Amino acid sequence: MLDVRHCATLAEAAGLLAGDRHALLIGGGTLVMRDVNEGRLTDGTLVRVSDPAFRQVNAGGARIELGAGVTMAMVLASRELGFLHAPARSIGGPAVRNMATIGGNLFAACPYGDFTVALLALEAQVVVQSGYGSGRAMPLEDFLAARDRGGIGLVTAVQFARPQNPADLRFRKVSRVKPKGIAVLSIAAHLPLAGGRVAQPRIAYGAMAPTPIRARAVERVLEGKPLDAAAIQAARQAALEGCRPATDAIASEWYRREILPVHLARLLAGEAP
Amino acid sequence: MAKLPVQFSLNGTDRATFVEPAGTLLDMLRRGLGDFAPKYGCGQGTCGVCTVLVDGEPHLSCLTLAVACEGRRIETVSGMADGPDLHPLQQAFMDHFAAQCGFCTPGMLTAARALLAKNPNPTREEVIDGISGNICRCTGYEPIIAAILAAAGSPGARRA
Numbered sequence: 001m002l003d004v005r006h007c008a009t010l011a012e013a014a015g016l017l018a019g020d021r022h023a024l025l026i027g028g029g030t031l032v033m034r035d036v037n038e039g040r041l042t043d044g045t046l047v048r049v050s051d052p053a054f055r056q057v058n059a060g061g062a063r064i065e066l067g068a069g070v071t072m073a074m075v076l077a078s079r080e081l082g083f084l085h086a087p088a089r090s091i092g093g094p095a096v097r098n099m100a101t102i103g104g105n106l107f108a109a110c111p112y113g114d115f116t117v118a119l120l121a122l123e124a125q126v127v128v129q130s131g132y133g134s135g136r137a138m139p140l141e142d143f144l145a146a147r148d149r150g151g152i153g154l155v156t157a158v159q160f161a162r163p164q165n166p167a168d169l170r171f172r173k174v175s176r177v178k179p180k181g182i183a184v185l186s187i188a189a190h191l192p193l194a195g196g197r198v199a200q201p202r203i204a205y206g207a208m209a210p211t212p213i214r215a216r217a218v219e220r221v222l223e224g225k226p227l228d229a230a231a232i233q234a235a236r237q238a239a240l241e242g243c244r245p246a247t248d249a250i251a252s253e254w255y256r257r258e259i260l261p262v263h264l265a266r267l268l269a270g271e272a273p
Numbered sequence: 274m275a276k277l278p279v280q281f282s283l284n285g286t287d288r289a290t291f292v293e294p295a296g297t298l299l300d301m302l303r304r305g306l307g308d309f310a311p312k313y314g315c316g317q318g319t320c321g322v323c324t325v326l327v328d329g330e331p332h333l334s335c336l337t338l339a340v341a342c343e344g345r346r347i348e349t350v351s352g353m354a355d356g357p358d359l360h361p362l363q364q365a366f367m368d369h370f371a372a373q374c375g376f377c378t379p380g381m382l383t384a385a386r387a388l389l390a391k392n393p394n395p396t397r398e399e400v401i402d403g404i405s406g407n408i409c410r411c412t413g414y415e416p417i418i419a420a421i422l423a424a425a426g427s428p429g430a431r432r433a
Binding site: 014030 | 277294295297316317318321325327330331332333335336337338340347365384387388401402403404405406432
């Protein structure tokens, strides 16, 4: 039998999750309730949190912190988070966006989790609270590597630096159904420019590996280069390094490998999707 | 496991009932309260036929815990008509033959209602985005889009 516990504070929820390995946090319900409806989740405790900090948006300054319970609709309602509107809009339809949270997206299995791809390109930190202690920040990449082993603790927030220029963050989700479809793949590219040259680019892919991944080979070839045809060609050639895409109902591994370099080149060239 | 009490407003009327701890809003509406307007389609958040308004915003009732609706304002298609007078969206759906098998209709109407409440004069693209979470397996999307655009132009389309 499934029980539901309601926690007024994040500390209480973190304590519950630490003390019971069959306890699971429920945010918007778009992942957890699917398992309940399918009969995959029949025992244990669902933990709800009503702590205001869980849904807090701190987007005014250079360092941004978003509570894990912040929904895609809340991101879209924030003018200060305009650079994240494209990835937020790529999640589901309006009803899903009212429910789905940033924290939940971090746990979405491939090929879902497109918002996390954008956070990865922003080198976000994930704030995790284990037990009743205070939260600690860990790089999103480390979080994703450890995610499927479970037992990480309660994700309370994500933090990242605001891009110098909103246009520095580019995002593209490739899907067969428009405007709402599951990703064949997604790409986020944070491309700060210094004197016309790319400085410390960060590129991330969704659905090209079991979790969202950084495209370090592409980052290396772009570093210090102007975004011209030669740099884009080099990026295209390096695009697939480290990719381990799957064959699923949406696309085959072969297809994903074929189209990723094409879409990466278009994204870097600033072409419309 | 003991059932839990929930109080909320359903289509403007205060209601109270008991639910299973992990029961869904959809189950509470259909089995508990006999409001059969929202349907169980995929149970996965993909088809949108269970869409209801929670505090005016579209939510998928099959993925929403009933206990999370304490004190909330729930609205379904059952409360759209004003006595014998259909809501302008309902009338437009009839006029434009926007229902074929009709299974997706409650979700489509609810999504459209939420869209027009926020955006009384949507473009065709905005209508398509507004119903993008709702699947019509008869693929009758064109009459649905036409009906919503027609209702948007009619007085009273924003009626809550």
